[in-house]
Amino acid sequence: MKFEIMRERLLDGLNDVMKAVSSKTTIPILTGIKLEVTEQGLHLTGSDSDITIQTFIKAEENGEQVIRVIEEGTIVVQARMFNEIVRKLPTSDVEIEVNEQYQTHIRSGKSEFHLIGLDASEYPLLPEIQDDRQFVIPADLLKSIVRETVFAVSTSESRPVLTGVHWEVKNGELVCVATDSHRLARRKTTLEQLPEGEYSVVIPGKSLNELSKIIGDSSEPVHIVMTQQQVLFKTSDVLFYSRLLEGNYPDTSRLIPNEYKTTVTVNGKALLQAIDRASLLAREERNNIVRFSSLEGNVVEISSSSPEVGKVEEEIQATSIEGEELKISFSAKYMMDALKAVDGQDVMVQFTGAMRPFILKSVHDDAILQLILPVRTY
C-alpha cells in the first residue's frame, strides 16, 4: 500500500471517523482506524462497536487530484496518534506507505514517522444492511429533529431503553419521542418521500449526538435505513451506523393531557432568560426548582429562593393568560431545555393543574411538543 494525499482532505476525513473512536474500548483493534486505498479513493473507518463511521475521500474531485494511488492496500493504525501526527505535519502533502510487518511510514517534507500498524483483516466488518426500509430527510432538518428531542433521554441505565430516542415511521410521518419519565420531548415530521410499511426503532441518544456533529447544516439529503439491529445514516461521503436499543419503548401517548385549564402565551426567549436568572438561586438548593405564578394583567411571575443566599422575583408580560389562576413549581433545567428546543418563538404553555404534567409548544405549529412533570413544593 502506498499513496499520496492532500493533508487537509485527510484531516477532514479523520475528523469525522475520530468521533466514533473511543479510548475506553475493550477491543484493542478499535483503538485504531482502518485505511483502505483503491484506485477510486480512500475509505477511513472508525468504530467503538456501538457507532461505526466510514468516510470516503475520492481520488479525484472536480478535476483535482486529491490522492495519488501508487499501490492499493489496507492497514489499521493507532487512531489518536495517527490523527495528531497528520495534524502536525509540516507540508500540505502526506505520503503513506505500508510494507511487510504492517510497518507504516508517514512522510511529509523532511519529517518521517514510522508507526507499527495492525492487520486490517482483524478489523470488524461493517454491519450488513439491506436498503429496503429507506427514507430521506434533509441534513439540516435531521439536525433539528435530533436537537429538539435528544436532550430528554434518560441518563440512568435503570431502564436502558429510555436512554434512546424512539423513532417511529407511520402514515407518512416520522414521530420522534424521548423521555426520562420526568419530561418528554416529541417531534413530528412529515416525510416527503413516503417509505413503505411501518417501523419503529430506539436509537441511543449518544449516537444521535455524534451524528449531529458530523452532518452539515446544508439541505443535502440524508438516507436513513433501519434494520432490526442497526440504523444507517448515509450522506454522499459518510456512512454512520449505530446499533439500536433493545426492548419495548413505553407507549407515551397517554401521558399527554387532552384538556387544559390554563393556557399562557408568552415570548419564549423572555421566559427562558427569566428562568435562567431564577435558577441561579434555585441551583444552590440542589433541586433547581422555580415557581411560576399567573398574576393579574397577563403577568407571569417567576421566583425562587434559597434560605442561605436570598431570593429572586421576575415579572414577565405574557401575550395572554386564559383559564384558571395557577401556581406551579418545576425544574428550571427541564423548562430551559424545553424552551431551547422550541427556539425563541412565541410559545404556548398549557396546564391542567399544579400537580399534573403541562405541555409547551410553539404558537405556530404542533410539530414540537414538550411535556414536563411539575414538582410538589410545600
Added chain:
Amino acid sequence: MKFEIMRERLLDGLNDVMKAVSSKTTIPILTGIKLEVTEQGLHLTGSDSDITIQTFIKAEENGEQVIRVIEEGTIVVQARMFNEIVRKLPTSDVEIEVNEQYQTHIRSGKSEFHLIGLDASEYPLLPEIQDDRQFVIPADLLKSIVRETVFAVSTSESRPVLTGVHWEVKNGELVCVATDSHRLARRKTTLEQLPEGEYSVVIPGKSLNELSKIIGDSSEPVHIVMTQQQVLFKTSDVLFYSRLLEGNYPDTSRLIPNEYKTTVTVNGKALLQAIDRASLLAREERNNIVRFSSLEGNVVEISSSSPEVGKVEEEIQATSIEGEELKISFSAKYMMDALKAVDGQDVMVQFTGAMRPFILKSVHDDAILQLILPVRTY
C-alpha cells in the same frame, strides 16, 4: 447604600476582581467581594489572601455618568453568585440597594434579586504599602517579562521559594529568574525610570499568571512597589497586591556556562514544530525525551522513538553549526517552553557537551536566556 450603575462597567470591574476570589478559601468572608460606593465611584475588592485585587469604577468618565450614587456605603456579597446575577440581568442598568441586616437588593428591569450580604467591616484591610521603592514598566513589556519566565517555576512544594520568580532590581536593571532546577529562564530589562537602591523579591508564579490576565496589552505604565511582604502592581484603575515568598532564592548565575563547544543557529519556529512532532511519540514513553544530533551540511536531526508505537525522524536546515559534533537528549516540553519564550525568531543554541546544561537565546540580543539540563540516554 444605594446606587445605579451601567451593567457593562460593573461587569468589567467584576471580571478583574473575580480573578482573586477562590472557592477553596478557608476564610468565609473571602468567598465574597467588597463593594464600596462613594461620591467618586465604586471600589470592588476580591482576595484569596495571597492575591488581592481592587478595581475602581469612576462615577463619571469623559462626561458620561457611569454611576448615580444615591447613598454611600459598603457591603460584602457572595462573589460567584453576584457575578452570575449581574451577567444575566435583563437591562443595561443595575440598581443596588442595601438596607439594615445587610439585605442587598439588585434590580434591573422587572427582575429583582435579594441577597444576604455580609458586614464589610469584617473584610480584611488592604496591605499597607509605602510608595518609596517604586519603578515603572509599560503594561505590554510587563506581560512579556512574565510570559518569558513564569513557565519555568517549580510546581513542587519541596522548595517553596522555587515556585516563584526572583525579581532583582540592581544597577538600573530588572533581572527576573525562574528555575525548577531542571531548567532556568532569565529575562533582563533596562529600567527607564531608575529606582533608588537595590532590592530583590520572590513573587509567586501563580500571582504573576493572574496579573498577566488582568493587565492590558497597551503601553500604559504599571507602577510596581515592593515591600518586605508584598508587591503592588498599580495601573490607572486596578491595584494588584501579591504576597511574596519567604526564603533565600539560590544564586543561579554560576549555573550558566561561560564557554561553549557547539553553537547552532536555527529558525526557532522550525525547531519548535519539529520537536512538537517528535514529542508525539516521546510522550508515549512518559519521559518525553527527544534526541538532537548535528549532521553534515548544517543539518539538525530531531528524533524520538517508542518501542510500542514507532519512531520519528526530522531534519531541519540550520543557518550554521559551529564547533564540535553533538548528540544530546532533552525534555521536549522544556525545549518547547524555552522556544516559545524566545518567540519565533532565529535562535542560537549553545552546548558545552552532551551532559552539560545548554543555553538558548535570540540571535538579536541577550535579554532572554533559557537554560536546560540534558537527559542521559543510553
